[in-house]
Amino acid sequence: MKTTTTTTTTTTTTNNNLESYPPPFRLRKTPPADGDDLTESTKQDCPIPVIDFQCLIRDNKEEDYKNCDDKKKKLGEACRDWGVFRLVNHGVPPDLLNKVQDFAREIFSLPFETKQGLFTTTPLSYFWGTPALTPSGAALSRSPQNINWVEGLNVPLTQLSQLQLQPQPHDQHPSLISFRLATAIFEAMSKELNMDLTDEYSKPHLSESTGFIRVYRYPPNSDEEEEEEEGGENTAWGMDVHTDSSVLSILNQDQVGGLEVLKDDQWFTVKPVSNTLVVNLGDMMQAISNDEYKSVKHRVKVNRYKERVSTCYFVFPGEGSVIKSSKYKPFTYSDFRAQVQQDVKALGYKVGLERFKITSTSNTITEAC
Numbered sequence: 001m002k003t004t005t006t007t008t009t010t011t012t013t014t015n016n017n018l019e020s021y022p023p024p025f026r027l028r029k030t031p032p033a034d035g036d037d038l039t040e041s042t043k044q045d046c047p048i049p050v051i052d053f054q055c056l057i058r059d060n061k062e063e064d065y066k067n068c069d070d071k072k073k074k075l076g077e078a079c080r081d082w083g084v085f086r087l088v089n090h091g092v093p094p095d096l097l098n099k100v101q102d103f104a105r106e107i108f109s110l111p112f113e114t115k116q117g118l119f120t121t122t123p124l125s126y127f128w129g130t131p132a133l134t135p136s137g138a139a140l141s142r143s144p145q146n147i148n149w150v151e152g153l154n155v156p157l158t159q160l161s162q163l164q165l166q167p168q169p170h171d172q173h174p175s176l177i178s179f180r181l182a183t184a185i186f187e188a189m190s191k192e193l194n195m196d197l198t199d200e201y202s203k204p205h206l207s208e209s210t211g212f213i214r215v216y217r218y219p220p221n222s223d224e225e226e227e228e229e230e231g232g233e234n235t236a237w238g239m240d241v242h243t244d245s246s247v248l249s250i251l252n253q254d255q256v257g258g259l260e261v262l263k264d265d266q267w268f269t270v271k272p273v274s275n276t277l278v279v280n281l282g283d284m285m286q287a288i289s290n291d292e293y294k295s296v297k298h299r300v301k302v303n304r305y306k307e308r309v310s311t312c313y314f315v316f317p318g319e320g321s322v323i324k325s326s327k328y329k330p331f332t333y334s335d336f337r338a339q340v341q342q343d344v345k346a347l348g349y350k351v352g353l354e355r356f357k358i359t360s361t362s363n364t365i366t367e368a369c
């Protein structure tokens with residue numbers, strides 16, 4: 001079934017500036033003449049749950065908004081059944097979201113060699129071919145056969161103010177807006193889970209200091225040879241199937257589409273809808289909720305003709321805050337991150353929460369293989 005898609009002010013174009021891409025990504029293909037060049041998946045219906053942010057915050061203030069009750073219930077269902085939802089009425093000025101993306105687009109459009117050398121003196125780090133980075137922002141290496149069709153910019157939330165974004169009034173600063181939004185969503189979830197936020201362990205579940213913002217650019221891929229080999233299917237992945245390590249990941253995507261989430265062994269496209277954000281629950285949220293909520297498996301497909309840009313804010317617990325859960329042995333976020341880094345280096349993939357799971361027979365860590 002075909003559904004209508006609203007368009008944003010941010011334009012998405014076929015890139016003629018091929019030298020801005022990392023060399024393996026410099027493929028070019030002209031979009032079909034009828035202009036119908038979005039992926040098939042962006043034309044499908046989108047069943048991802050929709051959550052009204054205004055209702056979540058009203059509920060936190062203990063006000064009696066009867067018509068919000070259903071929406072609160074919906075939050076619980078979204079977190080339990082999907083691990084992802086679309087957030088509407090989120091209150092983040094669209095101008096600000098566009099500014100961040102436009103700023104990143106300008107940097108992405110610089111020649112590849114310039115981007116590689118530019119960031120020794122700025123808080124930004126540039127990476128490509130993998131989204132797996134060390135804590136200092138360097139890309140973990142990948143084999144050439146296994147590169148992700150993506151390049152990105154990473155900036156710690158605490159250093160965002162050093163970037164030359166257009167000046168904002170103090171309380172409108174992107175880092176403050178991002179953290180406030182994440183905190184409000186987390187509080188609504190904690191309430192839905194009947195978690196006691198006055199508990200000494202609960203407070204540092206979200207920290208401003210460990211969060212980072214990433215902007216990704218996914219170059220188009222329409223490699224004819226790959227298409228023939230795979231019977232017409234485009235085999236390049238912007239991002240392979242994974243779960244986020246975060247508590248929450250808040251995502252703003254442009255109109256190209258390609259993000260897919262897994263539910264009950266079925267893949268669903270998260271259709272781009274302007275002025276909405278996508279909230280993914282990450283591994284930390286799954287652990288904090290004793291596996292009641294789930295960390296959503298997701299992946300990113302690349303478009304054949306158009307590059308895609310997305311911005312993502314990842315929010316984590318404080319480095320040393322202990323995650324206590326009935327399902328996992330206590331661990332800190334830094335323990336978790338170190339384990340992920342070790343697994344990616346040694347095995348080529350993240351094992352994740354399984355590493356910390358309490359097994360039924362013993363309290364030892366479950367081995368990956």
Ligand SMILES: O=C(O)CCC(=O)C(=O)O
Pocket residue numbers: 131214216239244251253259298299300310312
């Ligand atoms: O670009 C996207 O839509 C998703 C990015 C993502 O999944 C990630 O960075 O973990």
Ligand SMILES: [Fe+2]
Pocket residue numbers: 242243244249298
């Ligand atoms: Fe992700």
